[in-house]
Amino acid sequence: MNGRTGRGLCLAAALLTAAACQAGPASRSVSLSGAHGRPSGVLTWAASAERLGTGVPGAQYRMIVHTSVGGSAPRIRFTNAFGDHPLTLDHVYAGLRARGAALRPGGNHAVTFGGAHRATVPAGSVAWSDPLPGRVPAGSDLAVSLRTPGAAGPASGHQLALQTSYTGLGGDLTAGDGGTRWTGTTGSWWYLDAVAVRPDRPATGAVAALGDSLTDGRHSTPDRNRRWPDYLARRLHTARGALQGVADEGISGDKLLTDGTGDGAGQSIGHRLDRDVLSQPGVRTVVLFAGVNDLKDHTGVTAARLIAGYRQLAHRAHAAHLCVTAATITPFKGWPEWDRGADAVRREVNDYLRTRGDFDAVADFDRALRDPRDPARLQPRYDGGDHLHPDDRGMRALADAVDLKRLDCAR
Template sequence: MTGRLGRACRAGVLLLAALALQPPPAAHPAGETAHALGVVTWAASAQRLGDAPAGRGYRLVVRTSVGGSGLRVRLSNAFGDRPLRVGAVYAGLRERGAAVRDNRRLAFHGRPSVTVPRGAAVWSDPLRGHVPAGTLLAVSLYTPDAAGEATGHAMALRTSYTSQGDHTADGSAAPWTATTDSWWYLDAVSVRPDRPATGAVATLGDSITDGRDSTFDRDLRWPDLLAGRLARTPLAGVADAGISGNRVLTGGDTSAPGRLDRDVLELPGVRTVILFEGVNDLKDGTGVTAAALFAGYREIVRRAHAAGMCVTGATVAPFQGWPEWSPAAEAVRREVNHRIRTGGDFDAVADFDRALRDPRHPERLRPAYDSGDHLHPGDLGMRALADAVDLGRLRCAR
């Protein structure tokens, strides 16, 4: 799967800051806990990507949120129908295009390769050294005999690179001759944060949270922009758990409740979930009621609370002008938003409806925030969403 050519990276972001990434001499200690994994600094929810090509290398470019040491990566075979062998994994700082600086091998229980069981995910051993916040990280991996269904994230909105054969150790751009706009197999990165008490926020949502219609290769999704606001707070890590088309009430193991464990609760260091879901349930014309949608919300809240996490509920944004809008769906949306604001089901509220709506026509997006399809915000709308989150209310007594 190929995408567009990568744009030049801002050199100032790629601070080396004595990175010195080196693999550890030993495997995971017995009984390792989530605390040992540190805090998630980047994540993208797992999806089915179709056929998995064999003999392919991937150089996947992601941006960290929180800085720290002991970088680890998580490889996912959540949707694979057979074990996945990954022959080599390297990580370094992306320089320009596919070029990488300080490219170092990752290990898995002290070994240079790993087999990820069907339906599972594995964490690497930590790398020594420091990774700055807001850095473009390049994770390179090679799948020598992949087959069947591949796991990854379809809409990365960032250029990554592919090669034929194993060129993971090569920091130059030369062998990485094709591009991809999806992330393959990699679904999370963690670090031990510079401030030990630092935690993370996970944003559970649909295509708006996934960043659709924000500018490609600029990391202007609202969770990215929120990460900038959170950078110097106790919740500096941000995990984007948005999937285009996601729903609360349908979708089975890929619905918001169905993927909650994998995409949110199992990520290290997450202390708060921002739940921004519901528009896809409403716009499908299936007659979803506010009561039904709230039953799904409450399941997510209950499970997050059981895991010791706070939950901020985000109101559903307006979408009149989208082909599937209807007066009936609008009435349910307003009822849902009233209950989010007043019902007391959430620990805090992010009023995304109020942030995005046109004051003259509250069933529509404000024109300056509309990407043009009347559902998805553009870059200015993404900024409005990030700014609508009250940072002081993201923590609760849990």
């Protein structure tokens, strides 16, 4: 057993013991409203909520999330943002993962809401759990298990998790440490959108990466945490600065200016800024990386409209005393919807981002990924195969293009 594993087992055991001492009556239930009990800590993980399929009554989920900053008193946020029925959460547990669906021995502990083990989240709302005792290490896998006994209507969660989580039906699976009875898998996070901790240093903050499928990590390797926000989290952890938490608030297909259409389409970045960033604990900086979906959909989007959208988002974030790093739009020649007109708009927007002072910093993602021989294309070594999404090496190049010294500012 190495030192890190030994500490994790001790922490998991401490979580279980303290939770058992504080457990209340199993039959108690509470109805939550609004952003119940927003914590004062800092985000260690987050994923933007979107509409999933229809909720399944009696379904059980064991969802795996990867932390960025370590800390104590973890709290979990559950979402019913797109539901049209109240969401009842029952038999909710959390613990550090060992492997697959199995948890570290003795590490699964009950999650409560206002002291109750059963909670109802109204349609359109989110709710935070009570703080759990013990610590969650940085760079660990936290397993959140829940049951939705009366699920109905649209479910809320995150479609493209790029992380294997687990499902099961029948019996009560959520309280156990073992993984053998979790016979199904899912590539989405259901009803779960954030985890916060109390960091060791009170001044610790978080970065929210706000964007589309390039931020969501499409074409990065599943189950390996190789999205560019993951690489950024590792850089921040090594630098040991004031910013340690990283929240990946990317949604595939998302646009800067307009909502998507059809089932599962995400709200525009402007429409979800409050829920995904401004309401989250400890976020001090936003990295805004968006616009390519607006360009490639050929909806008559002009540079002036995109620039106005950037400025509006920067104004809202600054009004909330957040720093804003703007990322330039990366090339996509070779994608079926590319044309010279869209690329001209892209280059005009990027010139604005590089030269105007509407932001606190600029991350030149375009320069990091473009092919010097044809700047409208991705470099072949970074191309994930469709000429739009970078592979793992490209994701790392994006994270490396962020100037860590300029992420934090005085606001």
